Amino acid sequence: MIPNSDKLSAYLHYFFASYLPEHRAVSPHTRLSYKQTFVQALRYWKQRYPACLDPNLNQLGVEFWLDFLSHLERDLHNSAATRNTRLAAVKSFFKMVALLQPRFQSQSRQILLLPMKRTSRWPLDYLDKAEVDALFAGVGTQTQDGYRDLCILRTLYNTGARASELCALRLVDLDLYQKQVLLYGKGRKGRTVPLWDSTLAFLRTYLKSERRAPKPSDSQFLFINQRRTRLTRSGLYSLGKQYLAKARAQAPTLQTKRLHPVMSGATPQPAICCWPESISP
DSSP, X not given: OOOOSOBHHHHHHHIIIIIIIIIIOOOHHHHHHHHHHHHHHHHHHHHHOTTXXXXXXXXXXXXXXXXXXXXXXXXXXXXXXXXXXXXHHHHHHHHHHHHHOGGGHHHHHHHHTOOOOXXXXXXXXXXXXXXXXXXXXXXXXXXXXXXXXXXXXXXXXXXXOOHHHHHTXXXXXXXXXXXXXXXEOGGGOEEEEEOOHHHHHHHHHIIIIISOOOOGGGTTBSSBOTTSSBOOHHHHHHHHHHHHHHHHHHOGGGGGOOOOHHHHTSSOOOOSOOOOGGGOO
């Protein structure tokens, strides 16, 4: 039901319970990110106005949001990219507010004009073939988890999948006969990526004998963790850092490389450069 109160809490409930999942169909990951934005915003509001814990919408004008964005960078030491992510959540919320309540349209338009901050991007290094070989060699395949980890790294190497894309892979997305996999990226946009014969051989063995029996709720996912649930991004970051540390001992050139975040524990993106099948391990 559309809120009949001007309280922020009423609109946040509608935003997360109805608007985002039913009318926007945004992903759970996006909803979680948006929730974090408003958790931080409400925490900041309470610091400034402890006597008013549930503000009205008309109290949350441009001035407050500019101060909040500065607070993220100055006090919480968030990057400009994180600031922009938080601002995107705020704008999405006020687009909804303007749609539901015409009397807030002027305020919402002002907030929608808040500028994104320019960010600098530094060039990323990549792993050459010898370094990838060292990475794979550091994975022990005597256990189910080790064999799974090698399949994960080889699939990343083959497809260039983002961390979130790889963790979301389902059994139905993998076509062993057509030698391809369907990945769902940002905005739930799907793309089909061919699989090398070497990758397929490892995945077939993994599915036949090395895949841990999942809990019923996660049985559709390809990669299963020790808790018998789907692999998480934090789990992927952890294993990526673990094997990268081992590879550095065998490939000293890795010591000076600035690698992609999925191998160093930051934001989800493709991890390892993709090589033609003719030179794949």
